Amino acid sequence: MDSAHLDQAESESKRRRDAAIRLTAPGTALRHALDMIIAGHMGALICVGDTENVLAAGDDGFKLDISFTANRLFELSKMDGAIVVDKGMTQILRANYHLNPDPALPTTETGMRHRTAARMSLLTQATVISVSERRQVVNVYVDGWGYQLRTVPEIMSSVNQLLVAMQSTRQQIDRRLLRLTTLELDNYVTLGDIADIFYLFEVILSVNEELDACILQLGSEGKTVQMQREEYMGDVDEEYTLMIRDYARDSSEDNARVIRRALHSADNSSIHDAANVARLLGYDDRTEDSIMTPLGLRTLSNISVVRKGMADKIVDEYGSLQHLMDELDENPSRLDDIGVKNPDVLADSLYRMWGKRQ
Numbered sequence: 001m002d003s004a005h006l007d008q009a010e011s012e013s014k015r016r017r018d019a020a021i022r023l024t025a026p027g028t029a030l031r032h033a034l035d036m037i038i039a040g041h042m043g044a045l046i047c048v049g050d051t052e053n054v055l056a057a058g059d060d061g062f063k064l065d066i067s068f069t070a071n072r073l074f075e076l077s078k079m080d081g082a083i084v085v086d087k088g089m090t091q092i093l094r095a096n097y098h099l100n101p102d103p104a105l106p107t108t109e110t111g112m113r114h115r116t117a118a119r120m121s122l123l124t125q126a127t128v129i130s131v132s133e134r135r136q137v138v139n140v141y142v143d144g145w146g147y148q149l150r151t152v153p154e155i156m157s158s159v160n161q162l163l164v165a166m167q168s169t170r171q172q173i174d175r176r177l178l179r180l181t182t183l184e185l186d187n188y189v190t191l192g193d194i195a196d197i198f199y200l201f202e203v204i205l206s207v208n209e210e211l212d213a214c215i216l217q218l219g220s221e222g223k224t225v226q227m228q229r230e231e232y233m234g235d236v237d238e239e240y241t242l243m244i245r246d247y248a249r250d251s252s253e254d255n256a257r258v259i260r261r262a263l264h265s266a267d268n269s270s271i272h273d274a275a276n277v278a279r280l281l282g283y284d285d286r287t288e289d290s291i292m293t294p295l296g297l298r299t300l301s302n303i304s305v306v307r308k309g310m311a312d313k314i315v316d317e318y319g320s321l322q323h324l325m326d327e328l329d330e331n332p333s334r335l336d337d338i339g340v341k342n343p344d345v346l347a348d349s350l351y352r353m354w355g356k357r358q
């Protein structure tokens, strides 16, 4: 399989895993049934979707074709065997069904119920759920991948730690960016300063990914966490891209995306390694102490009178933040000419950021 097809298969598998997490998240009828099964100290084996292949892999059992309710699923799990539910979760098709997936299909699970569940998920496109009677845990399998459901308090304990980490990283980023703006206006930014901030951006993005996973698992209970997450993340994404464009040899948005992907897949030590960051930005002759001159896109975009798209226009016109600063006083009408509505306010804002005007 070529890499494009591999990427496609991987993202399809991820989509199906996320759908399975959503299906079993708190607030859903299925989760309600699973909670009842656990509370009743029972076990279960439930196949959802791809019913044609699921039914072809088993036999016996009771043909039901009744509409799905959480209570019915709970009652039917008192029987041995598997329960088969359609993809839309509208019908329970079979109960007490015996599944015979190929025993050669690889699985690391122990116990027949879990082994069967893992194998059925390899054999079919179904989401397969096993509830262990002995251990009182619920496992969900998709394409052979399995994960154990966590209770809301368990997930919330991770969420709280992640939110604290996110808030403190965001505060550090804000402080560093404020300092960076002053250094940019002084033209004192070193490659080391840039690498440090990139590292903080990567930290917050990793925390964000972990929170994303928790929010998905929380289902209907995750709305408040999502709002808090959005408040802390704010414009992080945009600031990161603008900062990369400010310092990359090729400042296009496409190249910024490529650099972000590379930084995101790099390990911690290579993001701290200034020479490596320089290479990603398109330079092979820089050291940690090399002075890096910004275009000024990030700083300009933070000024209220600079409307969307205008920062690019200003940078195209002047070439860099330094050139703009050099010409601000001498030739203010040049800003007027390229359509900046309040050039005086823009100049004043830049001087204030620089600390050169009250």
Ligand SMILES: Nc1ncnc2c1ncn2[C@@H]1O[C@H](COP(=O)(O)OP(=O)(O)OP(=O)(O)O)[C@@H](O)[C@H]1O
Binding pocket: 043, 044, 045, 079, 080, 081, 082, 097, 098, 099, 100, 110, 111, 112, 113, 114, 115, 116, 131, 132, 133, 134, 135
């Ligand atoms: N191939 C199968 N098809 C349908 N149901 C099965 C299959 N294998 C196991 N089960 C169900 O799982 C139940 C428990 O089986 P077993 O004790 O072998 O598995 P286990 O993984 O150790 O389960 P638990 O963790 O719940 O104790 C069986 O009584 C049956 O209801």
